[in-house]
Amino acid sequence: METTLYLCQTCRMGQPVPDDGIVPGQRLLAAVSACNLPENVRLVPVSCLSACARGCAVALSRPGSWTYVQGGLTPQDADEVLGMARQFAASADGVVPWRERSALFRKNTIARIPPLPAKEDI
Ligand code: FES
Structure with a gap:
């Protein structure tokens, strides 16, 4: 099952829009896209993932799995984001064991959202 990595391209990390108009979320998107x-x-x-006060933000989602919203990211964290995505995609249900998560992942989980119920369970 495919994992979706949603990346907020409008994050400003609480700062005004820079003179060049390129916000940190766009820089992180460019860095991740280049990998x-x-x-x-x-x-x-x-x-916008409605985590504007928490740095750059991403969400990892997959049908039948928990969804994780992560913040505290900077444009320099492309490797971190890809590492999180790799671990999430390799997990059985979206839950990466705590001790296997990076410090950034552990410290900056904004929300974890349960899987949607299957149609037959509704
Ligand atoms: S602008 Fe990125 S979470 Fe709101």
Whole structure:
């Protein structure tokens, strides 16, 4: 099952828009886009994950799995984002064991959202 990495391209990290007009979220998007994505991961830029006060933000989602919203990211954290995505995609249900998460991942989880119920369970 494919994992979606939503990346907020409008994050400003609490700062005014820089003179060049390129906000930190756009810089992080450019850095992640320039890398090879992990297997079974697709990148989807979005405008605002409602985590604006928490640095750059991403969300990892997959049908049948927990969804994680992560903040505290900077434009320099492309490798961190891809590492998180790789671990998430390799997990059985979206839950990466705590001790296997990076410090940034552990410290900056904004929300984890349960999987949607299957149609037959509604
Ligand atoms: S602008 Fe990025 S979370 Fe709101």
